[in-house]
Amino acid sequence: MAEDMSIESYLAAGGVLTNPTNVSARYRAELMKLMTTFVDSELAGAAGFADVINAGPGIKERIAAAKIVLEKTDNADKVLKIMGEFGVDGDRYANHHPWTARLARDADIGASRTEQDMRLAVFNYPLQGWADAVVMNLLMGRAVAVQMAEFSMVSYQPLAEAFRAIAPVEARHAELAEEGVAKLAEAGDNSALQASVDYWWPRVAASFGSGESAKADSLKAMGLRKTPNAELKTRWEAETKAVLDKLGLQAK
């Protein structure tokens, strides 16, 4: 039996890795970046949303917000466990950074990360009250759905499985956000909602990364990416515009 295939050609042919001893140093590094980006974004997202729970106008809204905080933290934990198999001390990791920290509302950081953590840039902006939080959660929730579909196919099987389990949970968060925005829209608060959409739309869009990434080819060869950033962004724009349209809101 031909057993002399290199891991690189195996991955390029669509092969799947299953445990930490399979991975090469460069694959490990890219995989860790992918995982820390997800974990940091979930922890920062949950931390930011936690502050908004009490702003929920009714008990149903507060329950939904608390559930989202709980489940995003749990999703982070699922991926943190996989990082643990690579030697990361999950307890220490979860506490090594102040996840509630935010920049100013008008900070202009584009898609760049801060020095201290790997959260997507969008999670560095502060939420302003309930309606703003729900709008952000709707736009970002739709983005996460697109990202999860992509990352459920990564070549590291334990992570792909974690994302497949996480995807429906995150999808539900986007649904809850949509219900929340619909309720606010019914109450006739459209200009504030539209202002939030205007604020968050370009920032969520930036979280898909730049149109052309020098890394894209090597990530593709490693099976860590399949679809170009621009294509994912276009998908998100189309899907989310349709949702906003239903709600009487516009993407600019």
Next chain:
Amino acid sequence: MARFQDLEVTDVHKTIRDAVVVTLKPVNGAAEEFDFTQGQYLTFRRDFDGDELRRSYSICAGKDDGILQVGIKRVDGGAFSTWANEDLKVGDTLQAMSPMGGFFTPLDAANDKTYLGFAGGSGITPVLSIIKTTLTREPQSSFTLIYANKGVNTIMFREELEDLKNTYMGRFNVIHVLETDAQEIDLFTGLVTEEKCAELFKTGWIDIESVDTAFICGPEPMMLGIAAALRTAGLNDGQIKFELFASGQPGCAKKPAVSKDAASGTNQATAAITLDGATQTVEMAKDVTILDAALGNKMDAPFACKAGVCSTCRCRVLEGEVDMVANHALEDYEVEKGYVLSCQSYPVTDNVVVDYDQ
């Protein structure tokens, strides 16, 4: 974090000429930590000439066998597997971490499922654990195994599989595909390739339509071929479980050469940094981390937390010496091999050579 525990070897026996089955018993009350799920593996560590080696071997016992057992096939030039096959004896102590791995699906006594397993050579070990456990715990489920080997005399657990066939008549079936030994049915000779799988599905040897989950453990080309055939037959990624034991890491390597008088006391150092196959030599101050020096010279070095916690920025020091001021992610054995967290490492010697590709 990884924690190793002692296991006592209570039995060692050959299953074929160059593979042993080792039975282990947790000591010091660690039984609970070795409670496994079918299909998981154990990672062992042992010192070979002052160099710690870690190797993972799948558990071949079923959940209800009441024992902890792994199969170890000797690999040419493999220090650990050769030692296990030639020198390991009853009464010895091995050190292993708690069982790990996700090569399984949850079992339920109410399930009425059809499972398909593919094993190549020693890839049978986790699949055997899954087969035994599934047949015991899901009385209505059935399992078909396609087992690829070179020849009859290299089939691990051949008798055990025959026994299982007799015990679970009608629920368990094995198809041996042999590379070199001719069989009555032509289809069962050769390699288990994508085409071979397609033939097995087409000719009705396997009713692929009814398969709920497929497990594959074997060499890379075999896994690729089988997965492709399964996807073509309509299975989705969630229905295909893989286990791969290839190593993407270099084996034993020399520790970094350190010259004691190479530090001049000046603040300047020269660092040769290898990333993605290219090496760049940079001049840097000794109060700058290796990572920042790489980033400052437009190298796309990997990092995430920059706090010594996540280990994304790991690299290997090949020459010279660095001072790693914090380390919450690398284990001692990695540090001994010269791995450092580049976000926490400052040059000590005037020349350092580091590699992100190892």
